[in-house]
Amino acid sequence: MTTSLDFYFDFSSPYGYLASEWIDVLAEKYGRAVVWRPVLLGILFKSTGSAPLAQIPLKGAYSLHDFARSARYLGVDYRQPTDFPIATHHAARAFYWLADRDTSLARKFARACYRAYFVEDRNISTPQVLHDLADALAVDPAQLSDAVNAPAYRERLKSETDLAMQRGVFGSPYFIVDGEPFWGVDRLPQLEKWLSEGGF
16 A cells, blocks of 8 residues: 655645645646645744745745746746745644545645635735635635634644654655655655656
8 A cells, every 4th residue: 555645734835836736746647645734834943943935034035936946847826925934823724624525625625725815916824815705715714713723633734744753844845755755846856756657
């Protein structure tokens, strides 16, 4: 039996967004399933002493340029959000609530969140935007609102982020397949080589 591929990401990560547009296509090509796992980059950054790329001197300007260039390279629509970065805990909790009910629907919601933020410049940290995205997928916004504020899903997201750190995850996107870690959307070619050859 082939193992699944874990895809760790934060909804405010441009590179996570770019990876989200390709990871399922790539994994399916080699008969692998993908487990989507949103985490909180802010918590990961505290453990590494890092910060959002756009806020780091010298790296910031380059990163903003590279987000758009990488999107063009991958053939993915991209628009730098006006509000960046943003808090993503509500979107991540909503994802896990949906995933407990329907993993396919949760994935559709994740893609909708990413595209709303990085294509339509809609701030997905605001309840109304999340409600609108849920409603478009025939998900009851009131139930989603209850879920994102429920202690169970606060703890779920914390546990998922803690587990990610235990597995060595420190950024977004971060992939783990066959126990092998790959960090960054620019590692997709290496990831594909690994999938096609069974390791290298």
